[in-house]
Amino acid sequence: MNKSPRTRQNIAIIGAGMAGVTCARTLMQAGHTITLFEKSADLGGRMATRDSAFGSFDHGTQYFTARDPRFVMALETSPTLVKRWSANAVQVIDEAGLVSTPPGAPVSEAHWVGVPDMRSLVAGWAQDLKAPSQIELQTRVTLIEPDALKPGHWQLRTEGPDDARHVFSGFNAVLIAIPSGQAQSLLQNSKLAEPWITSLDAVQTAPCWTLMLAFPQAMQPDLSILGPQWSAARSKHHRIAWLARESSKPGRSPIERWTVQASAEWSQEHLQDDPARVEAKLLKAFAEVTGIHAEPSHVDSHRWLYAKTFKPLGQSYLFNVDQGLGLCGDWCLGYRVEDAYISGLDLALAVL
Numbered sequence: 001m002n003k004s005p006r007t008r009q010n011i012a013i014i015g016a017g018m019a020g021v022t023c024a025r026t027l028m029q030a031g032h033t034i035t036l037f038e039k040s041a042d043l044g045g046r047m048a049t050r051d052s053a054f055g056s057f058d059h060g061t062q063y064f065t066a067r068d069p070r071f072v073m074a075l076e077t078s079p080t081l082v083k084r085w086s087a088n089a090v091q092v093i094d095e096a097g098l099v100s101t102p103p104g105a106p107v108s109e110a111h112w113v114g115v116p117d118m119r120s121l122v123a124g125w126a127q128d129l130k131a132p133s134q135i136e137l138q139t140r141v142t143l144i145e146p147d148a149l150k151p152g153h154w155q156l157r158t159e160g161p162d163d164a165r166h167v168f169s170g171f172n173a174v175l176i177a178i179p180s181g182q183a184q185s186l187l188q189n190s191k192l193a194e195p196w197i198t199s200l201d202a203v204q205t206a207p208c209w210t211l212m213l214a215f216p217q218a219m220q221p222d223l224s225i226l227g228p229q230w231s232a233a234r235s236k237h238h239r240i241a242w243l244a245r246e247s248s249k250p251g252r253s254p255i256e257r258w259t260v261q262a263s264a265e266w267s268q269e270h271l272q273d274d275p276a277r278v279e280a281k282l283l284k285a286f287a288e289v290t291g292i293h294a295e296p297s298h299v300d301s302h303r304w305l306y307a308k309t310f311k312p313l314g315q316s317y318l319f320n321v322d323q324g325l326g327l328c329g330d331w332c333l334g335y336r337v338e339d340a341y342i343s344g345l346d347l348a349l350a351v352l
Contacts, residue, residue, distance in 0.1 A: 008032055009172040011351070012156055014141045014186070017045020018122055018337055019328045020177030022344030025128040030352050034133040035168060036126070037158065039140035043126050044119035046307070047337065052298055054214035055246065055253040058118035059302050062232070062244050062259065063087070063111040064337035070345060071338045075112065081124040083250040085113045087232035093243075093289055094236045115251035139166075144174050144190040144325075154324065173324035175347060179306035180205060180313070180331045193325055196318055203331055206264035207271055208241075208307030211282040214298035218256035226256050227292040239266045239285040257298075260286050264308060275301045309335040317347035326351065 009032045013024045016038035024034045042048065046060035063085055066072045075082055114120040129135060139158045147153035147169045155169035176183045184200040187193050218226035231248035235241055239262055246257040260282055262270075270278055279301050287293050309331040316333055319326040328347040330340035 009351075010153075010170055011035070012037065012154065012168065012171040012174045013177055014156075014174070015045065015177035015329070016040075016043045016122070016126065016135065016137075017177065017329075018047055018340035019330060019344035019347075020045070020175075021122050021126050022341050023175055023177060023328060023348045024133070024344075025125055026345055026348035027351060028129055028133050030348075034129060035171070036129065036133075036135045037139050037141050037156070037168075038135065038137050041138050042119055042123075043135070043137075044122040045340075046304065047114065047118050047122050049114075049117035049119045050212065050300065050302065052212070052214060052300065054216055054255045054298050055257050056117045057212040057246055057257060057259050057300070058113070058244075058249070059210045059212055059259055060304065060307075061118055061337055062242060062261070063113050065109050066112065066338060067109070068338055068342055071341050074341065078121065078124060081114060081121045082112050083115045085111045085232075085249050087111055087230075087244070087248065091230045091233040092236065093233040095238070095288075113249050117252075136168075141186065142189065144186065144192060147171070171324075173326065173351060175326040175328065175351070177328050177344060177347075179329065180309075181306055183327055183329070193318075193320065193323070196327065199313065199318070202311065203309065203313055204311035205306045205331060206308050206310055207267045208264065208304045209262040209267045209270065209278050209282065210302045210304065211258075211260040211262070211279060211286065212298070212300040212302075213258045213260070213283070213286065213296040215256040215258075215292070215294055216297050217294065226294065227290045233289075235289055237263075237285055237289050239263060239282060240289060243286070243289065258286065258290075258292075264310075267303075267307070271303070275303070278303075306331075307335075312339075316343045317350060319347060319350045321350075 014037045028034050048060035050057045050059050141156050143157040147155040154171040154174045158166050180203040231245040241263040242261040313332045317328045328343040332343045333339040
């Protein structure tokens with residue numbers, strides 16, 4: 001493939017989460033033309049937000065931390081898109097809903113959230129992608145293959161709403177920034193990068209069921225707050241790993257809303273369950289942990305198939321300069337938002 005780093009390249013990036021957008025904006029700022037493909041209707045990947053009549057839910061990433069100086073610097077350039085979330089000092093809750101860490105224990109590092117919702121940071125950064133670069137939402141890439149009309153380049157076959165099918169062509173490089181399992185399937189279907197497919201076998205990820213609840217009755221004057229005084233907790237309950245009061249985050253609406261994330265083990269065990277059954281079981285566990293037995297006015301759920309990496313790739317990216325193919329994502333290094341940022345940045349720098 002034709003890839004001189006000193007000339008403007010036409011680069012396809014598959015996946016518009018933190019890794020993909022970081023990679024895209026870095027390459028665009030260096031003078032390359034980017035086409036960013038995202039199968040969902042929104043940018044952000046697991047930095048996701050679901051809207052409801054009662055307010056929004058960050059049903060994927062709940063917060064993130066910043067340790068790498070490059071990520072810290074990037075956040076400092078976006079003060080309107082992120083805010084610190086105190087979370088009343090994150091607690092640890094046992095099966096009976098009892099706090100098992102001392103109240104007021106110091107938080108080791110700042111917890112940050114996007115404002116006004118979690119997807120805002122990635123969406124804000126994606127605005128840097130100016131024409132002729134473009135973003136193709138609701139566009140799933142099904143095949144990567146040599147360009148039929150332009151030797152030495154790539155073309156992508158895609159599917160969109162109403163089974164719409166298109167071919168995008170003329171790419172010097174294709175960079176894949178999606179979960180490891182999805183990346184592996186795409187490479188296998190495209191009969192590409194067999195050594196990478198083998199390497200991806202070693203990456204281990206876990207699913208997560210997420211429950212979203214709203215209690216608008218808590219806005220009544222005599223119910224200023226519902227349930228526990230803490231706003232975020234890691235849970236030891238066998239069904240639940242995390243709970244957070246969405247209304248406690250900066251920039252959110254005040255209606256009492258909770259996001260509940262199931263444990264990896266429970267999510268795997270109930271991976272194929274009907275959503276209504278999952279919601280009922282997690283709602284029961286939520287009441288046990290928080291003491292909130294009121295009937296929610298809004299119940300919703302989401303299943304993440306690739307929620308958390310337990311065994312990462314062990315390097316920040318994969319790139320084959322001769323083929324013009326690359327891989328990045330949080331799963332290369334771990335599962336944190338910062339891991340995704342570093343992976344996307346490092347791959348962009350490798351291309352440059």
